[in-house]
Every structure is written in structure tokens, then in C-alpha cells.
Amino acid sequence: xxDTAPTQATGHVVAVRGGIVDAVFAGHGPEIDDLLYAGDxxxxxxxxxxxxxxxxxxxxxxxGLGLGTPVRASGGPVRVPVGEAVLGRMLDVxxxxxxxxxxPESDARRSIHRAPPPLAARVSRAExxxxxxxxxxxxxxxxxxxxxxxxxxxxxxxTVLLSELIxxxxxxxxxxxxxxxxxxxxxxxxxxxxEMGDAGVRDKMVMLFGQMNAAPGVRFLVGKxxxxxxxxxxxxxxxxxxxxxxxxxxxVQAGSEVSxxxxxxxxxxxxxxxxxxxxxxxxxxxxxxxxGAITSIQAVYVPADDFTDPAAAHIFSHLSASVVLSRKxxxxxxxxxxxxxxxxxxxxxxxxxGQRHYDIARAVRRTLAEYEDLRDIIAxxxxxxxxxxxxxxxxxxxxxxxxxxxxxxxxxxxxxxxGKLVTLAETxxxxxxxxxxxxxxxxxxxxxxxxxxxxxxxxx
Ligand SMILES: Nc1ncnc2c1ncn2[C@@H]1O[C@H](COP(=O)(O)OP(=O)(O)OP(=O)(O)O)[C@@H](O)[C@H]1O
Numbered sequence: 001x002x003d004t005a006p007t008q009a010t011g012h013v014v015a016v017r018g019g020i021v022d023a024v025f026a027g028h029g030p031e032i033d034d035l036l037y038a039g040d041x042x043x044x045x046x047x048x049x050x051x052x053x054x055x056x057x058x059x060x061x062x063x064g065l066g067l068g069t070p071v072r073a074s075g076g077p078v079r080v081p082v083g084e085a086v087l088g089r090m091l092d093v094x095x096x097x098x099x100x101x102x103x104p105e106s107d108a109r110r111s112i113h114r115a116p117p118p119l120a121a122r123v124s125r126a127e128x129x130x131x132x133x134x135x136x137x138x139x140x141x142x143x144x145x146x147x148x149x150x151x152x153x154x155x156x157x158x159t160v161l162l163s164e165l166i167x168x169x170x171x172x173x174x175x176x177x178x179x180x181x182x183x184x185x186x187x188x189x190x191x192x193x194x195e196m197g198d199a200g201v202r203d204k205m206v207m208l209f210g211q212m213n214a215a216p217g218v219r220f221l222v223g224k225x226x227x228x229x230x231x232x233x234x235x236x237x238x239x240x241x242x243x244x245x246x247x248x249x250x251x252v253q254a255g256s257e258v259s260x261x262x263x264x265x266x267x268x269x270x271x272x273x274x275x276x277x278x279x280x281x282x283x284x285x286x287x288x289x290x291x292g293a294i295t296s297i298q299a300v301y302v303p304a305d306d307f308t309d310p311a312a313a314h315i316f317s318h319l320s321a322s323v324v325l326s327r328k329x330x331x332x333x334x335x336x337x338x339x340x341x342x343x344x345x346x347x348x349x350x351x352x353x354g355q356r357h358y359d360i361a362r363a364v365r366r367t368l369a370e371y372e373d374l375r376d377i378i379a380x381x382x383x384x385x386x387x388x389x390x391x392x393x394x395x396x397x398x399x400x401x402x403x404x405x406x407x408x409x410x411x412x413x414x415x416x417x418x419g420k421l422v423t424l425a426e427t428x429x430x431x432x433x434x435x436x437x438x439x440x441x442x443x444x445x446x447x448x449x450x451x452x453x454x455x456x457x458x459x460x
Contacts, residue, residue, distance in 0.1 A: 013038055013069040014053055016062055019215050020261045022053040023071040030054055030073040033113050038071045039064060042094070044078060044217060046262060057217035057258050059093065077113050080225045081106035082232035087176065088203040090193055093210050093222040095229075099193070112224040114231065116284035123290055126352050132168045132421035133161075135338035135404045136323055138361055138431065141347040143320045145240075145293030147286055148345075149248075151312065152325030152337070153305035159188055161325070161336050162246050162299045163195070163410040168421060170201045175240035175292065176233050177201070180226035181209040183219045183250025195410075212250075216261065219254035227285045234292035241294045243286060249301040252279060252311040268310050276314055283318040307342075321345035334405050340368050357424070360431050364400055367435065371397030392438045399434050402447035420451035429453065 011025035036043040043056035080095035085106035090099035127144040170177045196202045210222030233239045259272030267273040329337035350358045409419025430453040
């Protein structure tokens with residue numbers, strides 16, 4: 001149970017519809033965003049309806065609530081504990097423990113509804129965060145202090161890629177890391193918690209969860225609770241924060257469920273009319289200031305693989321790098337299934353990554369795009385009908401495709417292969433070598449699931 005501020009106004013329930021509860025108060029009632037309690041059930045005031053009733057979303061199951069159940073106002077919004085005390089802990093939307101340990105001993109609690117830093121206070125550093133994952137470092141470098149999205153439909157490897165990124169970056173990250181699970185499976189949450197313990201990085205990490213089985217109100221607010229804790233490390237401790245979110249689409253979806261329950265008319269493709277503002281309220285808080293940077297990596301579920309979906313499109317517009325995962329690649333076993341032509345980053349300019357990296361990335365893309373164009377001809381006429389020049393493009397492209405696959409530590413248990421980290425320099429050297437070759441002694445399959453090209457020599 002979250003703790004409560006001194007009890008103020010009292011009222012009673014006048015309607016319960018799904019996760020929505022209406023309550024009336026005699027005299028001065030609560031305000032928007034205030035936390036109320038109807039019995040044990042926490043509610044947040046969303047709006048006021050005709051007759052003056054406060055319309056609230058439930059932050060838990062509403063079983064047991066009925067007309068006339070007494071409601072008391074907590075005297076303020078949902079507040080979460082902030083500070084060092086939350087490190088190493090697994091918490092819920094109220095900052096209450098779900099790891100079986102006592103509540104974090106923190107003197108300070110902050111409202112989860114906070115304004116983003118003013119524009120003048122924001123900075124960008126044009127610095128790249130190296131991940132050790134070839135396809136990402138080469139084609140969609142992650143901005144330190146920026147926002148990166150991992151886009152993909154169901155089951156193409158978003159969670160695996162995010163876990164691998166956590167594995168590769170959290171250990172070397174200078175500041176603290178915060179993982180926020182929104183609307184995903186609880187089993188994955190439990191696995192991640194255990195993995196972080198095994199990797200010995202739990203003590204500089206906080207994990208917050210509002211998983212699929214949680215009420216829509218909880219899934220809608222857990223991201224804000226996580227941001228509030230992250231902001232403390234950035235603003236009060238001037239630390240860099242790595243914020244990992246799985247899955248930001250579920251935040252939009254929870255907003256849509258809340259909107260539906262509130263009786264608002266849906267907008268495009270059934271989404272809430274407030275989608276853009278709701279998303280901006282959260283994304284704008286993920287900002288880097290002179291105090292410290294918040295680098296965020298967000299998994300984005302793309303419904304029905306449709307990248308024009310309004311939620312996916314709006315999320316895309318907030319990001320500085322987008323890693324797009326393709327179903328076609330996943331079906332060919334080319335993991336991580338990064339789409340080399342669809343993935344982008346604002347970091348990929350000569351000014352930031354340097355001319356050589358930029359040129360190699362462009363050449364890789366061009367080769368793969370030319371191969372795409374040739375695929376139809378190959379399918380109809382066979383590869384023999386191609387000119388020697390085109391055959392060389394195909395040979396290079398197919399080796400590049402395979403070279404950009406990589407064994408991951410996260411799935412080592414099921415693939416039987418240990419994960420491999422590859423430095424950016426090795427990735428660039430490898431791609432350059434392949435791009436400069438016209439004849440290859442080795443079959444394509446030798447390039448599959450290796451680390452750097454040095455592994456190839458080792459296999460000779
Ligand atoms: N890098 C990888 N190497 C090997 N297998 C992988 C890799 N990435 C994903 N897979 C396979 O694909 C499966 C689905 O991956 P994952 O759970 O990450 O997908 P997802 O996009 O998060 O799915 P959902 O939308 O259902 O949450 C994994 O269980 C694994 O079998």
C-alpha cells in the first residue's frame with residue numbers, strides 16, 4: 001500500500017464503470033491529478049463531470065467498490081520516493097516494493113506529474129553511445145543523452161535487443177540506470193531482474209513495473225513515476241541516467257484505454273484524441289540538461305507491422321535514432337533483425353561520426369539497396385543471368401547481411417552460442433574489407449553469427 005498524506009476531504013462513490021470511478025465530495029473537494037482512496041483502492045482524479053463529481057481512474061482492481069463506498073482525498077497527487085534509496089530495488093507505480101523487501105527508506109517523495117525542463121536548460125552533446133552491436137553502431141548510432149526507439153511488430157526481437165543493450169551498456173554506464181516495464185509480460189520482468197542480479201549491476205539500477213496484468217491507470221502512470229526518479233538523479237545529483245522503456249507503445253495504449261473508459265470519442269484508428277499531447281508530456285521530460293543527461297532506449301511495438309500507425313508515427317517523431325526490426329530478416333534468421341535501410345540516426349553525419357564511418361555506412365546501405373533491386377531478377381532468371389558487376393554486388397551484399405548478424409548473450413541459453421561484443425572500429429574494418437572485395441574465397445555462411453572478421457581467420 002502506498003503511504004498517504006494527512007486525510008483531507010471525504011466523499012463517496014456514486015458510480016463505478018470498469019476502471020473508472022465517480023466520487024462526490026461535500027464542500028471543497030480534490031483537484032485534477034489528486035490521489036484518492038476508496039477503501040483500499042487508489043484512484044487518480046482525471047476530470048470533473050456535470051454535478052461536480054470527480055471522475056477518476058482506478059490504480060488497481062475495483063472489486064469490492066460499490067455505490068456509497070467512502071472516499072478520502074490524500075491531499076495531493078501520486079508521489080514516489082526519490083533518492084539513493086530506490087537503487088537496487090524493484091518497485092511499482094507508487095514506488096512500493098515488489099521485490100519482497102521493505103519499502104525504500106527515503107525522506108523525499110515527489111509528485112509524478114512534473115513539467116519538462118525549459119528549452120533554455122536543455123543541451124545536446126552530439127556524442128555517440130557505443131553498444132558493441134554491429135548493426136546499430138554502424139547504421140543507427142545511439143545518441144548519448146538522446147532518445148532511441150527499437151521498432152518492430154510482434155515477436156521480431158525487441159525485448160531481446162533491449163536486454164542485450166542493457167547487458168552491454170549498464171555495466172559501463174557512468175551513472176545510474178532505470179528500467180521501466182510498461183504493459184509487457186511479468187515473466188520477462190522477472191527474468192530481467194534475475195539477470196541484473198547475476199550481472200552484479202542491480203545496485204546502480206532501479207526497476208519499475210506496471211505490467212500487462214496491471215490496471216490501465218497503472219500502465220498509464222508508471223512511466224511518469226520512473227521519470228520522476230530519473231529526474232532526481234539528473235537534477236539533484238547531476239548524474240547521467242540510462243532510461244530503458246519496454247514498451248512505450250503500451251503507454252499510448254493505456255492512455256487509449258483510459259480515454260475510452262472516460263467516454264471520450266476516439267480519433268484516428270481508434271486512438272485517443274489526446275495521443276500527441278499525452279506522448280509529449282512524457283517524452284519531453286526525457287531531456288538532457290547541463291546537470292546531467294538522460295539517454296533513453298525505448299522498445300516500440302508496431303501493431304500489425306504497420307509503421308504508419310498513428311502511435312508508431314508519433315513516437316518516431318520524438319526520437320533521435322530509430323532502429324527498425326524487420327519481420328523478413330527475423331524469418332531468415334538474420335538476428336538482430338535490424339532493417340539496414342529503414343533504421344536511421346541523427347548522429348550519422350560526417351560531423352559526428354567522422355567521414356570514414358559515414359562513407360562506410362552509406363556504401364553498406366547502397367550495396368544492400370542494389371541487392372534488393374536485383375532480387376526480383378534473380379528470382380525470375382537466376383543469378384547466372386546477372387552481369388559480373390551485379391554478381392559481385394550480390395556476393396558483397398549477402399556477406400554484409402550475414403556479417404551484420406551477431407550472437408547475443410541474452411539468448412545464449414537457447415542458441416548455445418556465447419554473445420559477442422564488437423567494437424565500432426572492428427565493425428568498420430569488417431564492412432570495409434567486404435565492400436572492397438570482388439571475389440570471395442569463403443562461403444557466405446562463414447560470415448553468419450560471427451563477431452569481427454578476425455573470428456573468420458580463427459575459423460580457417
Ligand atoms: N538476437 C536474437 N538472436 C536469436 N534469436 C532471437 C534474437 N532476437 C529474437 N530472437 C527470437 O525471437 C523471439 C522473440 O523475440 P522478442 O521476445 O524479443 O520479440 P518482441 O519483439 O519483444 O516480441 P513481443 O512483441 O511479442 O514482445 C525470441 O524468443 C527468440 O527466439
